[in-house]
Amino acid sequence: MSSITATELKTNLSKYxxxxxxxxxxxxxxxxxxxxxxxxxxxRVSVAESLFGSLPQNTTLEEALNERTNEI
Structure with a gap:
């Protein structure tokens, strides 16, 4: 992650x-x-990566959908 000043951003907008x-x-x-x-x-990539592995490996898609529906 980079950190720049507002002036630097204004000067080199296309670069940033x-x-x-x-x-x-x-x-x-x-x-x-x-x-x-x-x-x-x-x-979106960060969100997807953060969810990877949150379900047990033996969970089926149908079980995951049912669990999500029941929580709502």
Whole structure:
């Protein structure tokens, strides 16, 4: 994860847009983080990776769907 100032972002916007496709970029102003530039695709990948392995290996898709439906 990179951290840059708002002034640096303004000066080199295209560079940081390209960088944001592969990693998060924190934008600071007066030494405090004010924003995060990130790829929407990366967020979905992170969520999917965090769910990987959350169900026991012997659980069927039908059992998982039934459990989810019962929780709602």
């Amino acid at each position: 847009l390209t960088l944001a496709s592969t990693e998060d970029v924190l934008i600071t102003q007066y030494g405090k983080v004010i924003a995060k530039l990130t790829s929407p695709f990366q967020d």
